[in-house]
Amino acid sequence: MSAYAVLGATSWGVTLAALLERAGSDVILVVRSELEAHAVRAAGGLERLGAGRVLGPRVHVHPAPLTPGHAASLAGALVAVPSHAVRESVLASGLPATVPVVSATKGLDLETSSRMTALLAALGFDPARTGALSGPNLAHEIIRGLPAAAVVAVPDPDLGLAWQHALSHGAFRVYASTDVVGVELAGxxxxxxxxxxxxxxxxxxxxxxxxxxxTRGLAEMTRLGLALGAELATFNGLAGVGDLAATCFSPLSRNRRFGELLAAGRSPPRPPPKSAKRSKGPAPRPSPSAWPPLPASSSPSPPRSRPSSAAPAPSPRRCFASSAVRSPAKNSPPVMLRSR
Ligand SMILES: NC(=O)C1=CN([C@@H]2O[C@H](COP(=O)(O)OP(=O)(O)OC[C@H]3O[C@@H](n4cnc5c(N)ncnc54)[C@H](O)[C@@H]3O)[C@@H](O)[C@H]2O)C=CC1
Ligand SMILES: O=C(CO)COP(=O)(O)O
Structure with missing residues (x-):
């Protein structure tokens, strides 16, 4: 039997496990502990996805590490944990470095600023068989079977095709690419x-x-991506403008929510002081997912006023607007799409 492993009982990890199963594969969902495995098995998924039982009998939920038998049967592995947890999760998983691996994580390594596939290469995985999955892919929509498309980038085109087949099912369409740098950076x-x-x-x-x-953000992303070796087409595609649109407009996006809360005057949760005793594992990081959800509404929240004091502080709205206007409106450099 050949199977796919998915690392992480996260919203995206559980969604990918469900997609692989629906597309006909056996799946081993690798989680952090027996307790977590028990919770996922009992819920048939993840309660916070709010979609009920989404994992069928072909998804085996297993605490890390993989058994040697499981490890030997793998056709590939998807990593779907937050970026700060990738190194530790991969090491704990017992995943053999010979297995083709795809990062579904969107982020850079906090310590080194490395892309996730570079991190995986540093952990011994073959860069030619290591790739990235990205696109406008809000897990809450995909798990409910709503139409969506993604792009999987692997240097080896045959492997890209294999991932495309393994993940595509029903209303979830996967395109293949070889631009790993671009797909990963865009995400x-x-x-x-x-x-x-x-x-x-x-x-x-x-x-x-x-x-x-x-629009201006896409221009900056593209300039940085091209400077780091990415392809222009990637930024004009699903992983670039596609994902940017979904994330900037959907109230389901935690990053968008993070910005909304900042605008409301909230500060990100702080990690505990260094002296505080903490359990083993990566330090918790303030991140969009650490904040509570906003009320389910797609309408923009009204600006909040600050508490009054002797000297009224300029409103965040005014500061933001005036600094935006003060920034010189430069012409786009040559690599850009010529539009502003
Ligand atoms: N949620 C989404 O719609 C999508 C998420 N992604 C990416 O997938 C990665 C995971 O994001 P989500 O699925 O949204 O996460 P999530 O917010 O659903 O889960 C993160 C939480 O899962 C728990 N967790 C479970 N297993 C973990 C592990 N092995 N290591 C660390 N924490 C673990 C922790 O409590 C952590 O705070 C991120 O890099 C994200 O950018 C990519 C596409 C879509
Ligand atoms: O990447 C995503 C959608 O494509 C998920 O976005 P958030 O991480 O902002 O929720």
């Missing part, structure tokens, strides 16, 4: 722009401002 960089878009929504700026942030 990480769009989060930054989505936070700015969220702040704009939170300040009540409206769709014009968000569209401007997205």
């Amino acid at each position: 990480a960089l769009k989060n930054v722009i989505a936070i700015a878009a969220g702040a704009a929504w939170g300040l009540g700026f409206g769709a014009n401002a968000v569209a401007a942030i997205m």
